[in-house]
Amino acid sequence: MSKMKSLKLAYIAALVIGIVILLAIIVVLVAPLSPLQQAQPRAPTVEITLIGGEFDDKYGFAFEGQALSSPGPTLKVKVGETVKINFINKGQIPHTFAIVQELKFDATPLFGASIGSPSKPIFPDVESSIIFTANRAGSFSYICTVPGHLERGMLGKIIIEE
Ligand SMILES: [Cu+2]
The missing domain is CATH 2.60.40.420 (Cupredoxins -  blue copper proteins)
Incomplete structure (x- = not known):
């Protein structure tokens, strides 16, 4: 019974780590397009x-x-x-x-x-x-x-x- 429980915990932990890695990848890919970067003042003409x-x-x-x-x-x-x-x-x-x-x-x-x-x-x-x-x-x-x-x-x- 306790083996089943720890397997379940390991599965949840792996799932959480997976989601965190996925979010990190999304943040890295989307960051260059963020409005903060676009708001940089342009060089004056x-x-x-x-x-x-x-x-x-x-x-x-x-x-x-x-x-x-x-x-x-x-x-x-x-x-x-x-x-x-x-x-x-x-x-x-x-x-x-x-x-x-x-x-x-x-x-x-x-x-x-x-x-x-x-x-x-x-x-x-x-x-x-x-x-x-x-x-x-x-x-x-x-x-x-x-x-x-x-x-x-x-x-x-x-x-x-x-
Ligand atoms: Cu004045």
Whole structure:
């Protein structure tokens, strides 16, 4: 009787080991296709460096090496491009960068394109960047999302061309 019992146990153990090996093989085969791996950002096809800061009694943006203006320079990219925006705060106070549809400091950023936020802004002399896919054509705005900065003119246009 006890021999039958241990045979049964051995059979169950072999079955469990078999299932574990089978699962391990499936994990190894499926892992390269997992969404985690697909979510890796692609290499940018376009790179733009913008500075932000204060000038006169306004706040504005500019391409690196140019004078700040309000509105900032119009950015143009083609739909489908993988865009890298580098943002450097050249001002004395914290700023951010975000692409939005509506000119509201708390608008939801489009394309996940935001650098810093009002609660975690980019501090003076700090550079930060974002990579996003411009997957919809249209005319949008980029703004600083720190409350009050939009009203001081910290905005510009971004055109995503067909
Ligand atoms: Cu700002």
